[in-house]
Amino acid sequence: MNKALTILKSKHGDGLIFVFIIVFVIFTLTAMVIEYYRMDTMYQQIDYVLRRGMDSSVEYAMLDEYRRDRYARMDSVLAQEKLYEYLYESVKLDQDLNKYSDEGQWVYALEIESLTATDDPPRLVLKGYLKTRSIFSFLTGEVRLPFNLTSANARIDEGGSP
């Protein structure tokens, strides 16, 4: 007990401990900044991929025969089917919407809270969470980032090849 008190009161080597603390703080801050940018980049990339999928689903499901009468209408069931097809085939998610890297490591998962499609006006709304891990997962658990995306198509002139 006395020895421990002596060590604690002693001024010898306190500079070294101070340097260790500073190095630890610098490393932790650097890791936090790098991790923040990694997750932000990943979130933006997934947001972009989802938007593209929703836009293309709405575009595919538009009913062109209604456009002749200057009326925009969509097959909402087809739009939803096309979105899931896109998620499975193009984004290569599994049945539970998990994404794995080429090496087989889990990267992220999509938690779809609601997918709402309306025929008129033609609109697809996707709400949910992106679930992923960070290097601080041992402290915070899994990270859940919310997304709320809308895709609408109001074009009433006929598209595609003549």
Added chain:
Amino acid sequence: MNKQRRKPGGRFSPPFPLKQVLSGRAGSTYFELMIKFIIVITLMATVLSFLSIFTVYLNLNHMCGRIVRVIELDGQISDNVYDVFFRLKEQTGLSPTITIEDVTYCDGQQRIQLRETFTVRLKYNHSFTVFSPSSSPPLQIGIPMEVRITGMSEKYWKLLE
């Protein structure tokens, strides 16, 4: 009193000989500070000049991303794509070459069907100036850069049977 005035550095002291000035310690911190300052400024200038390489790469990446987005929205390699490309070239001052590859056209008019993927590749050779002496041409290093981004068409082309 007189003795003190006659000492080196005293009131009526004669100028120091060069050897004495060089070996003397007086004012050495001032010179040390000047040399350190010059070294720090040189290092900072070097680091800043290297940053230009990253800026060029980021610009190239941005150009590629924009072109991919235009093709995705248009669903075809139209004049609009090349207009955007030339405008970006003017804005950034870069002159890369563009190649569109891994693409399947749905007809003979460079149209890309909905959800078909394509890749835009930009290539650029950046000349990094190491230093430019006044009497001779600048010393430059060519740094090859390449950016590839894959996109997906968002346009549905209704094709005639």
